Amino acid sequence: MIRDKSSANGSADAGLERVAIIGSGNWGSAIARIAASNAKANPRQFHPEIIMWTHEEDFEGRPLTEVINSTHENPRYLPHVNIGENVRAEKDLGKAVANATALIFVTPHQFLEATLEELSGKIRDGVRAVTLIKGVKVEGSDMTTFASVISSRLNIPCSALCGANIAQEVAMDLFSESTLGIPTSSSGDLESLPEVKLWKTLFQTPKFRIRVVADVEGVCLGGGLKNIISLAAGFIDGLGWGANAKAAIMRTGFMELHDFCLEFFPSTTSSTFLQESCGFGDIIASCIGGRNRKVAEAMVKTGKNISELEDTLLDGQKLQGALTARDIHNFLHARRDSVKRPGGYPLFEAVWNICYNNMEPEKLIDNL
């Protein structure tokens, strides 16, 4: 970590939270819009400028950062939405975080590791983080949530915000709920915790409502694993098997997600998945309107593979579900002699088989 050299004591900015968003994709840009509006509305708590680290690329002959900073839109990943004049796109990660006291992680999960590597030694003391990333990290028979990865790599506390939050809808101010998971052992009033006050002030709006739980691992896992179920729902749509079949997949998928988390992450609580937006809510939203669903449907209808469709259908946005299905398969394989759930996790395994092993989508239901 480095010491704060910038906020000279006595300056008007001293003591204000300074926010940096690590990621500028579809969700990153939508959440930047909310954070920018809330920071501006709370000048005694937040510095008005929100810095959004942007992986630089060309957009119609100009650097994307320059386009975002001159138009206040991100036409590449969230077109036609004004994200706020107080959002500044910054291509240099070190500069983006140099003064930050609050870090929001929202890159596609495949880029997190390299980003953390680059961040090492560049953040201030006392910084707090929240992750909005959906996925998990698997190494052999070990699995880690991204809140834990960020927390241990940077040695800072990390919360998680996940829910039924399709970015385009949130960006249009359509009503949504989300779940904030806080790393605390407190069983008291969560709302009074400084972490909760920080993140709720930054993210909550009348149309984007946040409930808080003390189960940060559960929030990460609900958001991460539901992408496998969305792929399964997309296969059902591609096959044209109708609403009953899709409901069966959502129910079965929910049970696998729930049992998997309780089996391998005993700190998670059933109520996080049953009652909160990051659990059953996100499964429903993603199985109806998510990108994983869309790509899986096209996979069945066109016979093309996931990466081809990611390129053609998502225009640079990234799919998380197939990589997560592979991670979960590898984890279950490594733990094959000790899985306790009777019958294992057949829906998760079938999705992996369809994505990576040429299994016919019709076989999705064979082992359920």
Ligand SMILES: NC(=O)C1=CN([C@@H]2O[C@H](COP(=O)(O)OP(=O)(O)OC[C@H]3O[C@@H](n4cnc5c(N)ncnc54)[C@H](O)[C@@H]3O)[C@@H](O)[C@H]2O)C=CC1
């Ligand atoms: N889009 C959505 O509706 C929601 C997404 N999420 C989660 O948020 C996370 C981020 O998703 P989105 O913002 O939608 O991203 P996205 O799917 O729009 O991906 C594009 C982003 O990836 C970046 N990127 C491309 N190559 C890169 C590289 N080599 N290094 C670093 N960054 C690179 C691009 O600059 C861009 O910011 C994911 O884990 C996703 O599951 C969560 C809730 C809703």
Ligand SMILES: O=C(CO)COP(=O)(O)O
């Ligand atoms: O996580 C999401 C909504 O909560 C978005 O899911 P997709 O990545 O499948 O679009």
